[in-house]
Amino acid sequence: MAKIKLGFAPTRRSIFSAPDALKYGNLTRDKLRELGVDFVDITDINEEGLLYNDGDMQKIAAKFKAEGVDGLFFPHCNFGTEYVVARLAREMNVPVLLWGPRDERPDENGVRLRDSQCGLFATGKVLRRFQVPFTYMTNCRLDDPEFARGIHDFLAVCNVVKVFRHTRILQIAPRPFDFWSTMCNEGELLEKFNIQLSPIPMPELTDEVARVKAEKTEVDKVIAYVREQMNVAIKDEELENVAALKVAMKNLAAQYGCNAIAIQCWNALQGQLGIMPCAANSLLNEEGIPVVCETDIHGAITAVMVEAAGMDASRSFFADWTVRHPDNENGELLQHCGPWPLSCAKEKPTIGYPLAFDHPGAVEAEAKHGDMTLARFDGDNGEYSLLLGNAKGVDGPYTKGTYVWVEVANLKRLEHKLVCGPYIHHCVGIHGDVVPVLYEACKYIGVKPDLYDPIEEQVQAYLRGE
Numbered sequence: 216m217a218k219i220k221l222g223f224a225p226t227r228r229s230i231f232s233a234p235d236a237l238k239y240g241n242l243t244r245d246k247l248r249e250l251g252v253d254f255v256d257i258t259d260i261n262e263e264g265l266l267y268n269d270g271d272m273q274k275i276a277a278k279f280k281a282e283g284v285d286g287l288f289f290p291h292c293n294f295g296t297e298y299v300v301a302r303l304a305r306e307m308n309v310p311v312l313l314w315g316p317r318d319e320r321p322d323e324n325g326v327r328l329r330d331s332q333c334g335l336f337a338t339g340k341v342l343r344r345f346q347v348p349f350t351y352m353t354n355c356r357l358d359d360p361e362f363a364r365g366i367h368d369f370l371a372v373c374n375v376v377k378v379f380r381h382t383r384i385l386q387i388a389p390r391p392f393d394f395w396s397t398m399c400n401e402g403e404l405l406e407k408f409n410i411q412l413s414p415i416p417m418p419e420l421t422d423e424v425a426r427v428k429a430e431k432t433e434v435d436k437v438i439a440y441v442r443e444q445m446n447v448a449i450k451d452e453e454l455e456n457v458a459a460l461k462v463a464m465k466n467l468a469a470q471y472g473c474n475a476i477a478i479q480c481w482n483a484l485q486g487q488l489g490i491m492p493c494a495a496n497s498l499l500n501e502e503g504i505p506v507v508c509e510t511d512i513h514g515a516i517t518a519v520m521v522e523a524a525g526m527d528a529s530r531s532f533f534a535d536w537t538v539r540h541p542d543n544e545n546g547e548l549l550q551h552c553g554p555w556p557l558s559c560a561k562e563k564p565t566i567g568y569p570l571a572f573d574h575p576g577a578v579e580a581e582a583k584h585g586d587m588t589l590a591r592f593d594g595d596n597g598e599y600s601l602l603l604g605n606a607k608g609v610d611g612p613y614t615k616g617t618y619v620w621v622e623v624a625n626l627k628r629l630e631h632k633l634v635c636g637p638y639i640h641h642c643v644g645i646h647g648d649v650v651p652v653l654y655e656a657c658k659y660i661g662v663k664p665d666l667y668d669p670i671e672e673q674v675q676a677y678l679r680g681e
Contacts, residue, residue: 217527219370219377222284222307223247223254224266224275226300231293231330237263239292239316239331246357250366255282266303267296276306284309286373291315294334297341304347310376310659311349312369313338317356348658353680361680368652368678371526375656378474378523379408382516385468386414388479390510396639399512403597407661410516413471417479421487423463428455433462437498444557445494446565449575456488457566457576461495468504475515476506480552481572490576493553494566497578497617500530501556507533507641508554517592517643520601524588524649524656530556531645532582532617536633540611545626548611548618549589549644553578555617559646570615582619584608588649589621592662595637600663602638603653604629604670619644629667651677 225243227236240263247254255278258264260271266289279287286309289300295315304311315331332354342349350372352365390397404410427434437458441447447454468476476499478484480492496506505518514533521531532555540546552569553576560580569577584607591602604623611620621644623629632638650666651674657664666674 217374217523218253219285219373220283221252221254221370221373222279222282222287223256224287224300224303225264225290225292226266226295227292228267228294228296228334233263233293236265236292240265240290242357243290243292243316246362247366250363252366252370254288255279255284265292266299269299269302272299272303276303279307285377286310286312286369288312288314289338291331291334291338294330295338297334297338300338301341301345301347304342304349305345310369310373311342311347312352313349314352314362314365315354317354350655355680365680368655371524371649371652372656372659374526375520375523375652376659378519379410379516379656379660381409382475382519383411383413383471383473384512384515385464385471385473385476386412386510386512387420387464387476388415388417388483388510391479391481394509397509397511397513397641404512407599412512413473415467415471417483417487420463420467423467424456424459424488427462427466428459434458437461441494441498441566444563445578446563448565448567453490453575454566456490457494460488460490460492461498464495464499464506465502465504474504475519476504477510477512477515478506478508479510480508485572485574489574491552491569491572491574493551493569493577495576496554497556497564500532500554501558503527503530505531505533506554508551511641513591513593514641514643517590520592520653520656521588521590521643521645521649524652525645525647529646530558531643532556532559533641533643536640536642539626540609540620543609543611543622545624546609546611546620546622547626548614548620549642550614550616550618552616555580555582559583560617564617578617579615580617582608582617583646584619585646586648587621587644587646588653589642589644590653591638591642593637593639598637598663599661600637600665601653601657602632602642602665602667603650604667605648605650606644624668632665632667650674
């Protein structure tokens with residue numbers, strides 16, 4: 216599971232009860248500890264451990280920066296001081312969570328110790344003036360289920376933003392000539408999103424393959440793992456090349472500081488190594504290093520986003536939209552030659568031969584069914600968006616490679632989006648529903664969320680805690 220660190224800055228305003236603000240600041244701290252949240256506190260900044268004046272704001276910012284917080288949490292403990300919240304949020308440039316404890320009934324004299332909800336209204340407006348995007352968690356009690364859910368989802372949003380802003384992709388060779396659809400604008404990705412590419416030529420990869428084969432130690436470990444976890448239907452020397460390719464790609468990703476890989480999987484590689492890279496890709500995907508095919512940089516970006524949205528608890532799979540289900544009007548085949556991680560499979564995978572190529576090294580296995588999220592980061596003409604939505608695995612005919620038949624709410628509507636763009640025939644899937652997290656993360660990274668079903672109100676209602 217990913218580890219996210221929050222900067223915890225409970226806030227108050229002077230005209231309301233300071234003791235009550237202090238009380239709710241401490242109650243919120245206790246709740247975060249109960250939920251296992253890693254947070255940086257400000258109890259050493261002033262006696263109250265609360266944010267309410269400019270003099271403390273820079274000290275808090277310096278501490279949060281030194282501690283490397285990934286997001287900010289501003290509980291409004293009696294009303295809140297909206298301008299110091301906004302100044303700190305703008306200074307930090309990380310995701311922001313607003314929340315306040317639900318206000319109690321006025322006492323018998325009509326006195327209210329807190330107007331937390333009112334303070335949230337004020338802070339939301341000022342954050343807009345400062346052009347600071349923020350996430351709002353509904354005004355609720357600490358023990359309400361929407362509090363725990365909202366905190367968990369916000370941590371996942373922070374993880375997506377953190378990973379997205381620090382993505383570097385190992386690009387192994389240029390895209391295959393025939394794949395004009397996977398071209399990307401490297402300079403624009405850097406300028407807009409700080410996404411970096413580390414391009415290397417194919418000989419650098421094959422040289423590393425030869426080196427690790429000569430050393431043998433790591434390659435032998437991979438071979439042993441494969442024989443235990445998979446059915447092997449290829450020759451021993453071919454399996455050795457699969458294992459060496461896996462070790463080589465992992466080494467090069469570490470050497471260039473990359474968290475994902477996009478490889479030109481055909482045809483130069485087959486001439487050099489005599490194998491398809493699919494099984495090696497599958498093994499790396501299982502270890503949490505996304506590898507995508509056909510040098511699809513946007514596909515690699517999608518994979519790191521989707522796994523981050525799931526807090527790195529489960530692996531994603533890179534797929535082609537291929538053909539419609541022969542019997543289900545809203546069914547579609549998601550398939551690829553075999554790069555899917557082992558944990559996605561509902562059966563023991565086999566290393567064999569792919570559907571459309573003569574070289575060995577592809578993986579065969581049907582993926583588990585169940586609820587899924589499907590997504591695609593893409594763009595052209597200077598605009599970028601994230602296609603996303605839900606699907607579920609369904610029964611369908613056997614086919615080669617790694618595959619799953621899925622059903623969506625309206626395939627014709629989805630098909631129209633894929634054809635009209637800016638998307639292509641590639642997507643990334645993950646088991647579970649991370650649509651709300653990805654939708655919310657988009658506001659922080661400058662990418663338009665593009666839901667392929669008309670569920671925006673449902674997603675927003677979920678995020679509101681309904």
